[in-house]
Amino acid sequence: MKKLKIAIQKSGRLSESSLKLLKECGIDFDNGLNKLKAEANNFPLEVFFLRDDDIPQYVEDGVADIGIVGENVVLEKDKNLKTVDKLGFGKCRLSLAIPKDKKYKSIKDLNGARIATSYSTILSGFLKKNKIKAEIHEISGSVEIAPGIGLADAICDLVSSGSTLFTNGLKEVEVVLKSEAVLVSNKNLDKEKQKLVDKLLFRINAVKRSKNNKYILLNAPNKNLDKIIKILPGMKSPTILPLADKGWSSVHSVVNENEFWDIIEKLKDNGAQGILVVPIEKMIV
Ligand code: ATP
Numbered sequence: 001m002k003k004l005k006i007a008i009q010k011s012g013r014l015s016e017s018s019l020k021l022l023k024e025c026g027i028d029f030d031n032g033l034n035k036l037k038a039e040a041n042n043f044p045l046e047v048f049f050l051r052d053d054d055i056p057q058y059v060e061d062g063v064a065d066i067g068i069v070g071e072n073v074v075l076e077k078d079k080n081l082k083t084v085d086k087l088g089f090g091k092c093r094l095s096l097a098i099p100k101d102k103k104y105k106s107i108k109d110l111n112g113a114r115i116a117t118s119y120s121t122i123l124s125g126f127l128k129k130n131k132i133k134a135e136i137h138e139i140s141g142s143v144e145i146a147p148g149i150g151l152a153d154a155i156c157d158l159v160s161s162g163s164t165l166f167t168n169g170l171k172e173v174e175v176v177l178k179s180e181a182v183l184v185s186n187k188n189l190d191k192e193k194q195k196l197v198d199k200l201l202f203r204i205n206a207v208k209r210s211k212n213n214k215y216i217l218l219n220a221p222n223k224n225l226d227k228i229i230k231i232l233p234g235m236k237s238p239t240i241l242p243l244a245d246k247g248w249s250s251v252h253s254v255v256n257e258n259e260f261w262d263i264i265e266k267l268k269d270n271g272a273q274g275i276l277v278v279p280i281e282k283m284i285v
């Protein structure tokens with residue numbers, strides 16, 4: 001049987017979450033320190049540990065069939081790949097920043113600026129779209145110090161909390177791209193490998209869904225059951241079980257994280273008691 005080859009970041013911001021995702025998909029392998037490659041014991045999968053910048057090329061060439069990498073890297077490298085799914089971790093944004101004390105009214109203020117970045121492809125596309133003429137200085141690391149040493153007037157770099165910008169005396173003025181980790185695939189996988197990708201994707205989706213949803217149990221007075229059922233959509237519809245105490249029922253359902261607190265409030269307003277909320281490990285619809 002063929003093995004699917006997946007490339008993930010060897011060591012960096014995406015490594016831990018990538019490994020965790022594979023584990024949560026029930027895939028088990030030893031990843032000893034400094035290993036370049038590992039084989040799963042219970043899924044036809046080989047895992048390659050690489051620098052994130054190299055992953056798009058390896059997947060395009062078919063050295064790896066699929067890979068986990070930031071969208072920012074996918075767009076910057078601009079290889080011939082298929083983006084299969086967003087993975088919900090490694091969230092960050094690629095932003096333009098300038099020294100804190102400089103005035104900034106609009107993007108036009110960047111006309112004629114020297115901008116330091118390691119994302120010249122994405123940045124030049126952004127500047128073109130906004131009709132800005134600026135000079136791009138491609139540098140590979142420590143972009144945030146460029147204005148301080150007189151190398152540039154602005155930078156275009158990844159930001160998550162903004163604290164690195166702040167400590168370097170910079171302020172964020174434009175968001176160029178919002179990014180998260182994605183699963184990319186080679187465009188010419190054969191049927192057998194595509195089947196394995198689909199199998200993996202099915203598991204990934206079950207894990208993702210479980211993270212966005214909670215299992216909820218509560219006691220409800222029977223006279224309010226209709227209203228409570230309307231508040232709780234559930235996967236199909238809620239489960240209702242009679243309590244030993246007549247006039248009361250136990251209601252079980254699944255709620256989405258985004259609507260969670262709203263729903264809890266409405267349930268309480270309608271007489272729900274003893275509300276329990278439990279994490280879901282996997283969710284198959
Ligand atoms: P490598 O050694 O593999 O080349 P790297 O130093 O280029 O690693 P990391 O800093 O580990 O890369 O970031 C990997 C990815 O994590 C980024 O490309 C981006 O998609 C994501 N990421 C999330 N938050 C941030 C952040 N605050 N700063 C930088 N990257 C972030």
Ligand code: ZN
Binds near residue numbers: 051052053
């Ligand atoms: Zn990198």
